[in-house]
Amino acid sequence: MDKRLIEAVELFEDVMVHGTERVLKSVDSPVWQEYSxxxxxxxxxxxxxxxxxxxxxxxxxxxxxxxxxxxxxxxxxxxxxxxxxxxxxxxxxxxxxxxxxxKVLRQSDQAVYEYVEKLFSDQVTDEELNQFVVTFKKIREILKWEGV
Missing domain, CATH: 1.10.10.10 (Winged helix-like DNA-binding domain superfamily/Winged helix DNA-binding domain)
Known part of the structure; x- marks a missing residue:
């Protein structure tokens, strides 16, 4: 198996698990305090x-x-x-x-977007963000096709 694919899966898992945990602990919004x-x-x-x-x-x-x-x-x-x-x-x-x-969902989304924007602002270039979007759109389409 391609070692890059193994690394990609491991990175994806790390980002999903640890990234989600970090965002959830760090987003400061009343919505995130009131709802699970x-x-x-x-x-x-x-x-x-x-x-x-x-x-x-x-x-x-x-x-x-x-x-x-x-x-x-x-x-x-x-x-x-x-x-x-x-x-x-x-x-x-x-x-x-x-x-x-x-309305509650919009407030939640806004809090997450603001946090991620602040987190990425000095760390991720526009080009990297564009590539991320292209790659994840492709992955989403593949997963949808597979019935996930």
Missing amino acids: REQLQLMKMISKNGAMPAGKLASLQGVHKSAVSSRIKKLEEKELIHIIKSSEDQRTKLIKLTEKGE
Whole structure:
């Protein structure tokens, strides 16, 4: 196997694990104090993919459906999501963001973007950032194609 590919996978894992941990510990925003990372991630998935069933959210988060059910209940109590019936199958319930949920998600995203911008500002050139975007767009498309 190509040693560069092994190194790329290891670097990707390191950035995902340690980078996520650093960002989560360092982002200073009331939103990040009030909501858990998992709740914000769940709302982000709904925002990107549209209304979806709880089972699909559990699959995307890599957890049991009961864990997602707990998150959904808390987010619904805070009026950040609501449950609707599918227009295609009335038995299917879909989780959808409310306007309040969209606002909270925008605040969360803004806090993360500001932190990462500050972190990268003197460390990453425009050319490196452009290459990163091109590479990760390609990886995203490959993973989507594989049904991930």
